[in-house]
Amino acid sequence: MAAAETDQTTAGAHYFTISLGGAETDGFFRDVEGIASENEVVVHTTSDAQGKSQVQKFPGQLKWNNITLKRGVDAKNSLWTWRQQVINGQIAAARKEVTINVLDWEGNTIVTYNFINAWPCRYSAPGLSASGNDVMVEEIEIAHEGMTRQ
Numbered sequence: 090m091a092a093a094e095t096d097q098t099t100a101g102a103h104y105f106t107i108s109l110g111g112a113e114t115d116g117f118f119r120d121v122e123g124i125a126s127e128n129e130v131v132v133h134t135t136s137d138a139q140g141k142s143q144v145q146k147f148p149g150q151l152k153w154n155n156i157t158l159k160r161g162v163d164a165k166n167s168l169w170t171w172r173q174q175v176i177n178g179q180i181a182a183a184r185k186e187v188t189i190n191v192l193d194w195e196g197n198t199i200v201t202y203n204f205i206n207a208w209p210c211r212y213s214a215p216g217l218s219a220s221g222n223d224v225m226v227e228e229i230e231i232a233h234e235g236m237t238r239q
Contacts, residue, residue, distance in 0.1 A: 107158065107189050110185035118160045123155055124154070126152065128148040128151050129152070131148070155232050161226055162227050175208055183209065184207065184208050188203050189202045200238060205233055205236070209231055
């Protein structure tokens with residue numbers, strides 16, 4: 090490990106908080122997936138004077154991946170209520186700033202991810218089985234228009 094890395098605090102992937110629209114969310118999320126952005130790669134091929142191919146690659150369309158949040162089902166209905174706004178056509182009201190803070194072992198924020206104009210594009214209720222004893226987990230997928238990392 091390089092000397093510059095030894096004095097930095099790292100975080101466990103299991104210690105984070107989530108805020109929807111500036112307010113702490115109801116319940117605890119167990120998984121967050123999809124924090125990513127990418128560019129399509131545009132390949133441009135030309136030939137030099139000797140006929141040899143020259144390949145150049147350029148960044149194309151920017152894509153912000155949707156994020157998926159998973160949590161155990163409880164009596165609170167806040168995620169479904171948020172999704173219901175979109176279903177009812179209240180898109181402007183449903184758009185929120187979503188913040189995910191990754192914490193160190195002492196509860197201090199190490200990394201903050203902010204998602205701009207986020208809204209729930211999919212909600213998934215858990216499957217039910219009378220023969221199982223699994224924890225019921227609901228999912229909400231959130232589309233957004235950009236991300237920052239601080």
